[in-house]
Amino acid sequence: MQKLIEGVHYFQNIGFRQQKELFERLAAGQSPEACFITCSDSRIDPTLITNAKPGQLFIVRNAGNVIPCYGTQNNGELAAVEFAVGVLGVKDIIVCGHTHCGAMKGVLHPESLSALPTLKSWLSHCDATAEIIRDHYGHLSGEELYTATAEENVLVQMEHLRTLPVIASRASRGLINLHGWMYKFETGEVFVYDSAIGQFEKIGEDNGLGIK
Amino acid sequence: MQKLIEGVHYFQNIGFRQQKELFERLAAGQSPEACFITCSDSRIDPTLITNAKPGQLFIVRNAGNVIPCYGTQNNGELAAVEFAVGVLGVKDIIVCGHTHCGAMKGVLHPESLSALPTLKSWLSHCDATAEIIRDHYGHLSGEELYTATAEENVLVQMEHLRTLPVIASRASRGLINLHGWMYKFETGEVFVYDSAIGQFEKIGEDNGLGIK
Amino acid sequence: MQKLIEGVHYFQNIGFRQQKELFERLAAGQSPEACFITCSDSRIDPTLITNAKPGQLFIVRNAGNVIPCYGTQNNGELAAVEFAVGVLGVKDIIVCGHTHCGAMKGVLHPESLSALPTLKSWLSHCDATAEIIRDHYGHLSGEELYTATAEENVLVQMEHLRTLPVIASRASRGLINLHGWMYKFETGEVFVYDSAIGQFEKIGEDNGLGIK
Amino acid sequence: MQKLIEGVHYFQNIGFRQQKELFERLAAGQSPEACFITCSDSRIDPTLITNAKPGQLFIVRNAGNVIPCYGTQNNGELAAVEFAVGVLGVKDIIVCGHTHCGAMKGVLHPESLSALPTLKSWLSHCDATAEIIRDHYGHLSGEELYTATAEENVLVQMEHLRTLPVIASRASRGLINLHGWMYKFETGEVFVYDSAIGQFEKIGEDNGLGIK
Amino acid sequence: MQKLIEGVHYFQNIGFRQQKELFERLAAGQSPEACFITCSDSRIDPTLITNAKPGQLFIVRNAGNVIPCYGTQNNGELAAVEFAVGVLGVKDIIVCGHTHCGAMKGVLHPESLSALPTLKSWLSHCDATAEIIRDHYGHLSGEELYTATAEENVLVQMEHLRTLPVIASRASRGLINLHGWMYKFETGEVFVYDSAIGQFEKIGEDNGLGIK
Amino acid sequence: MQKLIEGVHYFQNIGFRQQKELFERLAAGQSPEACFITCSDSRIDPTLITNAKPGQLFIVRNAGNVIPCYGTQNNGELAAVEFAVGVLGVKDIIVCGHTHCGAMKGVLHPESLSALPTLKSWLSHCDATAEIIRDHYGHLSGEELYTATAEENVLVQMEHLRTLPVIASRASRGLINLHGWMYKFETGEVFVYDSAIGQFEKIGEDNGLGIK
Ligand SMILES: [Zn+2]
Ligand SMILES: [Zn+2]
Ligand SMILES: [Zn+2]
Ligand SMILES: [Zn+2]
Ligand SMILES: [Zn+2]
């Protein structure tokens, strides 16, 4: 914790001052551009990869960037999205997976989760991901397989997101846009799912939003 | 989304390169120092306020930094903590609330949540917070009241966190430390709960960890 | 019950004999062509409207042809589909709504369900339908509105169906086909949803399957 | 699907016209004589075995004609019965099992359900059936055993049905009648449970309703 | 607490010694004669009214002597019965209600429970009791009504008890007996339900067990 | 049952008369001093060990004196406490475990519960107890181990009790007191947890309440 406390000192003395007026303005309220749902993995920093300032991203994070379907109990993910859309007027939601995701290893190897029953139960919301991998990705292995798993999982969780009533009503009519991203932190590349071609494409200079 | 896409370009071209070797090393695995649980509010950036680098913080975020008790279904918060502690060997968990939290307004005014049923249901995990405020804070109002609510909520959620078996077993014996923080983003101040005096104290140069 | 008992006599003496060999063959096992999910409404008879023989349709029926999402407890609808697909090898699933559906009235007027708490709770799986109607169908009323509600509900429930892992894995790859139908029993017309044009079209001589 | 589409054509051109006036009258509302709860099995056709016309039977169908007890979540079966009794004024409810029921095989051999987790979970509502068979039917095997299982299951599910408040209040006072049926589709025989003798008796010319 | 502590002193010094050998023998194990399920009400003492010694009664107590149906989550009541029957070999289960039961007032007046949400939710397992009273007891009021409610509730909870698989299997075959009792503590009378006449009869010298 | 019926006769003829006036006064209402939560074990008699009279103890009993956390469904334990505190004005709550507890054996040996699935599921609320024993009590065995398990379980369940909003609000401020007791029935000793020294101490003449 020592490093973190020193980091707080740095922020309070130097970091905060660099954005002081922004923070003072934000006291009046937040108006983020997007809701960003990603994994809890420490190697992911949403504001770093989007170069976002405080106030720009409403962020939800859990193990595996999982979104349980509507109708399941204690659904914090959909509760946060309901708030972002209904109160903050957010119109873009990004579901971002990543390479080397430990949760994806748990999804493919549930037998490794016997000492982690709460996590095992949580990853049942990735059963569709596991089934897709089992049925269609028998030809992959190692990191390639885990990356494919993370990609398919992003698409599965986006389908789960669509079961929230306000999303069901607005996404298919273009009033809200869902974006599927993959972050390959070891190279800094960010990919967006292009439903027209059915693949994740790198966000380069020429393409922009990957609207599904 | 345009600004975010431009941000990704910036990251891919410039931002990533600044930390390229760190990211390449991180591909081998993550070894975060702490698990940081905070609100989804766009005005909070855990790595900014702790000046943390990628790989340092395992982050969980939802509306209201809520942690449902053990035994409730679909518990993503406790699943993530179970993973952080059991697999990543994390020994410090920070639960961080903040000023101007919209979720706290929902907790105090459930009647304002009638159009947000999923959020209303989610905030039932803050019923203890509402009860404490109702019983003991009748003398406060406005932002003072919301700040007190956010503070009491941090303490309530820390108690919920203790119901996870691995935390129940290790926290009271000092093998895992729980820290209650409050972030006042409009001034950049970060406070830590000091159980010895029963109050949140600013993290200044002289004090360090607020160990409970 | 008297009429029904007489009906059983008729079946035992006459009706059964007309299909005796078929029933004897069916004792060896069932190999239905499709799984048909529709409302419990007494005015709907799936085998009548498809002129199907015993053994052709695996049928699931409940109030409102509702399919709760994957991950919800006690999910009999997805359990039946899992069986139909996994054991009986069914490759086509029809979700069929109908005009004059009492459940749709309950969806639009939840205040009318106060004496029917179990039904009210069940219809929470149609919250997306209610939201869609609220947002986009303010211009309709009466039977037109109820028909639109039944149509949108068929599409919503088909999305819920896609959350079952085996369907998530096979439907988008064309290995399993989902069909959205609407039955207007007062005219005998059956409509199928054509996703290419975004409308329900009558099943006439010229078009056939409405594959989504 | 081709056969089913052709069947729809037949219905629209010929089948519907045979009952056109009935259907037109039914547009005003339904007034079924009974609620019929049976298995999704394709070899069962409730209207065929009771020679019923559209509008006579309010039908609920799922794998194993299971009725989860009151108090369990997402209870579509009891929701449909609550509607049938409370809104449609139905006074007779038939729970009908059948021979060669695949769900009964799953009940007796849960180890065969490892690839069908949703179905396995659903069949936990037949745990009482499995216990009864385990305790009292050790002397049976093969089809005899499966038939006994289907029979005991009908009785178990009828007990579950009695836990719905409106049934608990009216069935024991004779205001609503519950009937337990067994359908042996390979011979066309239909049996009704006679509680006075504790056995299923064939519905013949001389006996009528099997009132429990 | 002072009186209770003094009571413990009395027990340790005097009360225990009166039954010392019995307690020492009981260290080897318990072999109770019956499982007694009753209300938490402080005016009820099962061992007092049956003059039972330690080791004779396995006791379950909660607000309203409620037994949620099988299939509901976190079912402590059925868990305790499963243990009593399966491990301790208990063959008699008594469900005992009482006069002046506060829980019954909550059942008849749910509007009085708005400040007690956990209790209100718990008493949903008495919905059948409320329905029976609403339908058939409009002619009663005051204590007579509350007593009738407690009586009907005992019968309802006994039906819920029958949904536990081991009870479903053995009770109807006479291997386990369920007894419905009512305790009128202000007069010391204990009544047992006699299903043959459909009424609660006082346990006098001449009648004995009320076997259903 | 014969002995119990004879016991009822004794109570009605003799036992009741000894406390007749007390019972008649109690008809007006109950005002217990404490809420006593303990195991269903037949060898425990709360009124015997505290020498309490009818009206003094509001008693909750289940297998293992378990208290599921707030937010779990069908929570009868917290419902009873909510009633005791909110309606009866109780200010002291005792959670009492005991030696030779069969539920504790189930907690340490879940493999022995395969034929008792409802109990096994119920004891998941003791997962924290199992974890504590696994981590810190490897040096114990036999009855010593089971006693330590029962002791740790009392402390775990007291933490669960604190998650009930009214307790969360009042216990830490001393308005409600929680007491952890252990009853060693074979010697008659009763121990109370003293948080100051972190141990269970015998309730002797010199110490009194064990306030936590
Ligand atoms: Zn990850
Ligand atoms: Zn917030
Ligand atoms: Zn309908
Ligand atoms: Zn079947
Ligand atoms: Zn009571």
Ligand SMILES: [Zn+2]
């Ligand atoms: Zn015990």
